[in-house]
Amino acid sequence: MNTLDLNTRIGENLPAALAAAWGGGPALDASLWPTEAPDTTLVARAQAELARRLGCGQAHEPQAWKSGGPSREAALGHAALPPRGVRRSPATLDDLRLNRPGIEAEIALRLGQDVDAASAATLDGLQATALVDGMAVSAELVSSRWLQAQAAPAWLRQVDALSHGALVLGDWLPPQTGRDWAQQTCEIQRNDEAPQRARGSHSLGDPFWLLPQWLRHATREGQVLPAGSVVTTGAWLVMPDLAAGDRLWVRFEGLGEVQVQL
Numbered sequence: 001m002n003t004l005d006l007n008t009r010i011g012e013n014l015p016a017a018l019a020a021a022w023g024g025g026p027a028l029d030a031s032l033w034p035t036e037a038p039d040t041t042l043v044a045r046a047q048a049e050l051a052r053r054l055g056c057g058q059a060h061e062p063q064a065w066k067s068g069g070p071s072r073e074a075a076l077g078h079a080a081l082p083p084r085g086v087r088r089s090p091a092t093l094d095d096l097r098l099n100r101p102g103i104e105a106e107i108a109l110r111l112g113q114d115v116d117a118a119s120a121a122t123l124d125g126l127q128a129t130a131l132v133d134g135m136a137v138s139a140e141l142v143s144s145r146w147l148q149a150q151a152a153p154a155w156l157r158q159v160d161a162l163s164h165g166a167l168v169l170g171d172w173l174p175p176q177t178g179r180d181w182a183q184q185t186c187e188i189q190r191n192d193e194a195p196q197r198a199r200g201s202h203s204l205g206d207p208f209w210l211l212p213q214w215l216r217h218a219t220r221e222g223q224v225l226p227a228g229s230v231v232t233t234g235a236w237l238v239m240p241d242l243a244a245g246d247r248l249w250v251r252f253e254g255l256g257e258v259q260v261q262l
Helices: 003-022 040-053 125-129 154-159 211-218
Strands: 064-068 077-080 086-088 102-111 132-142 164-169 185-190 196-199 230-232 237-239 247-252 256-261
Touching (some): 040 154, 064 164, 064 211, 077 211, 125 211, 185 237
Parallel strands (some): 064 230
Antiparallel strands (some): 102 237, 132 164, 185 247
């Protein structure tokens, strides 16, 4: 395949097909695409084009993002989230098409002021943390527009908004930057089942740690990230294989809970 064909197929055709799947069209077959990412710049462009098609990042409107990674040494992933699926707890999600959904217990952070590319470029961790005016328990519903779901190649999942499905936010609290996150407990409960629990299980050790990288990514092309924008910061606990009709609770000790109805 020549470069022009590759640019068109990944940069234009792939986002269009994924947008159709987000809108209720059939899931896509990952086996029709290369296993390895052909070009990282092209993959990023395709992800940004899908975000545009899904209405992410409207000018001057607060945005919602997901960010995270398996460790501090690994590259972080970032994705803008469609506004339609960002909701306050208690939330009912039966109007959304979620393919093989799972739920992740997370902490979301909210910006208290606008951030532009120039200021984001020089922020350290303490400076970035000072920009946050709120934190909340959150639940990310993971989903996929790929038939293979999480078995699809990583670059295809990246283009597909990092397999995002929906985001449910709890009550906003003042940011607790000095909290002992290593001792933080959380749980997920499905229906009447016994809750699954974890302690100190955030992959980065501190949900505030990723802020400088996220802010630089979100403003990388000169955008201004408006005050009120939210980022959910990675999983503490995951429950896969959910089904329509499931009722779920995500709880963080001392921080609150969210309720989700599929």
